[in-house]
Amino acid sequence: MPDRPIHHGAFDLAGLGAGPFNLSIAALADSHVPTLRTRFFERRETLSWHPGMLLPDTHLQTGFLKDLVTAVAPDSPHSFLNYLVCHRRFYRFVNAELPTLSRAEFSDYLRWVGGRLSSVETGNAVREVRLDLHGFRLSCDHGSYRARHLCLGTGKAPWLPPFAEALHGPQCLHAAEIAHVERDFTGQRVAIVGGGQSGADIFINALRGHWGRPAELNWLSRRRNFQPLDETAFTNEYFTPEYTRGFHGLPEEIREREVAAQKLASDGITPAALQALYRELYHRFDVLGEPRWARLLPHRSAVELRRQRPGFHLTTEHGLSGERETFDADVVIFATGFCSRLPECLAPLAGRLERDARSELVLGAHFEARWDGPASHRLYAVNAGRHSHGIAEPQLSLMAWRSATILNHACGREVFDLGDDAGPIVWQPFVERDAWARAI
Ligand SMILES: Cc1cc2nc3c(=O)[nH]c(=O)nc-3n(C[C@H](O)[C@H](O)[C@H](O)COP(=O)(O)OP(=O)(O)OC[C@H]3O[C@@H](n4cnc5c(N)ncnc54)[C@H](O)[C@@H]3O)c2cc1C
Numbered sequence: 125m126p127d128r129p130i131h132h133g134a135f136d137l138a139g140l141g142a143g144p145f146n147l148s149i150a151a152l153a154d155s156h157v158p159t160l161r162t163r164f165f166e167r168r169e170t171l172s173w174h175p176g177m178l179l180p181d182t183h184l185q186t187g188f189l190k191d192l193v194t195a196v197a198p199d200s201p202h203s204f205l206n207y208l209v210c211h212r213r214f215y216r217f218v219n220a221e222l223p224t225l226s227r228a229e230f231s232d233y234l235r236w237v238g239g240r241l242s243s244v245e246t247g248n249a250v251r252e253v254r255l256d257l258h259g260f261r262l263s264c265d266h267g268s269y270r271a272r273h274l275c276l277g278t279g280k281a282p283w284l285p286p287f288a289e290a291l292h293g294p295q296c297l298h299a300a301e302i303a304h305v306e307r308d309f310t311g312q313r314v315a316i317v318g319g320g321q322s323g324a325d326i327f328i329n330a331l332r333g334h335w336g337r338p339a340e341l342n343w344l345s346r347r348r349n350f351q352p353l354d355e356t357a358f359t360n361e362y363f364t365p366e367y368t369r370g371f372h373g374l375p376e377e378i379r380e381r382e383v384a385a386q387k388l389a390s391d392g393i394t395p396a397a398l399q400a401l402y403r404e405l406y407h408r409f410d411v412l413g414e415p416r417w418a419r420l421l422p423h424r425s426a427v428e429l430r431r432q433r434p435g436f437h438l439t440t441e442h443g444l445s446g447e448r449e450t451f452d453a454d455v456v457i458f459a460t461g462f463c464s465r466l467p468e469c470l471a472p473l474a475g476r477l478e479r480d481a482r483s484e485l486v487l488g489a490h491f492e493a494r495w496d497g498p499a500s501h502r503l504y505a506v507n508a509g510r511h512s513h514g515i516a517e518p519q520l521s522l523m524a525w526r527s528a529t530i531l532n533h534a535c536g537r538e539v540f541d542l543g544d545d546a547g548p549i550v551w552q553p554f555v556e557r558d559a560w561a562r563a564i
Pocket of ligand 1: 147173469
């Protein structure tokens with residue numbers, strides 16, 4: 125790496141990325157631990173929340189009280205409520221009685237908080253991180269910096285099925301990039317692969333003609349049906365600090381099993397989106413009698429994609445009969461989720477970080493990655509603990525609690541009181557209850 129100007133004075137904690145998860149740490153540190161020297165480096169010039177998926181009529185799956193700070197510091201000036209008050213729209217927000225925020229509003233809230241924090245530097249990507257005798261050294265676009273601890277918050281990478289990778293381009297794309305450029309699907313055959321929330325968001329926008337009126341719209345899903353997010357009260361108990369702390373103490377194979385069984389608590393489609401979708405289909409095709417140019421095709425696993433002129437030839441396997449079907453499409457959009465990937469800038473440290481069987485970082489109870497480096501320098505990681513801390517970890521729900529856990533640990537004292545009363549569910553057998561309580 126070419127030498128860059130060194131900024132003197134080390135930070136206690138440096139963040140890689142300023143998505144919502146690291147931004148939450150930045151916001152809490154700013155208001156509650158001003159003595160902690162922090163700096164968060166964000167490669168984007170302007171903070172924005174998954175800009176490639178900022179589509180009309182898309183909403184959070186999470187309530188607005190679960191913002192960057194409120195769950196642990198309701199007195200923080202960086203709360204969503206303060207954002208509303210400062211924008212003079214508190215009463216109108218209340219009158220609107222929104223079930224959840226739009227993604228556009230949440231993204232604007234993040235941008236507003238980031239703009240108030242001197243610790244957040246936008247337009248300054250981290251290119252390389254090394255460890256020397258003085259701690260971590262970060263080489264960024266606009267200089268080099270030193271830090272005692274790091275917090276990895278660079279998010280996840282879009283995942284394409286391997287058979288589609290070689291064909292990736294303007295007509296064969298991942299959902300995460302759909303809003304990056306202007307698109308026109310008028311008269312085109314469009315296929316969407318993936319039956320989660322992103323697939324639903326794209327399908328309804330395509331149906332409503334956001335990119336023009338396609339000739340044909342096929343939405344394929346491996347799942348048995350277009351399944352709802354389970355957001356009922358007892359399921360939401362998975363999204364509590366108590367459950368998450370206890371979960372971390374379970375053996376790895378049990379955690380794997382539970383995460384798989386809880387899939388629809390985090391990866392389903394909101395009932396509101398499903399209902400909107402159904403009503404739109406009913407109105408268009410049953411009431412107005414349009415020929416059915418949009419089809420929902422569950423129980424199909426995409427297994428192969430070939431280029432043909434024009435467009436693509438997509439092959440699927442049926443979940444009930446095993447039969448293969450083929451679909452011709454001019455545009456194929458993969459709403460196939462995201463995967464964990466260590467960012468390139470951490471390559472010099474990659475060999476020192478412990479990984480589990482899935483090659484994911486092994487995280488301790490305070491979200492510190494296990495590694496063979498000195499104990500005086502820690503690398504925390506956010507959005508990396510679905511298998512260590514449970515399905516709530518990659519979600520917004522516990523973001524403020526996790527940030528406070530990390531800050532308490534980094535400071536070596538209890539800045540935030542994270543004590544919690546026991547909930548209504550007794551998760552563990554009574555004999556193990558004491559051990560579970562000790563883990564908490
Ligand atoms: C479309 C979408 C909608 C979602 N909706 C919800 C929801 O409603 N509720 C919920 O609980 N969860 C939701 N999630 C899941 C999760 O809450 C979000 O993905 C969340 O944004 C994760 O935050 P993050 O900070 O870890 O990562 P990201 O938001 O991905 O942010 C990572 C940041 O790091 C920056 N970065 C990357 N590399 C570098 C580098 N080398 N140097 C500097 N900066 C870098 C990136 O530019 C980016 O700004 C959603 C996810 C997606 C994709």
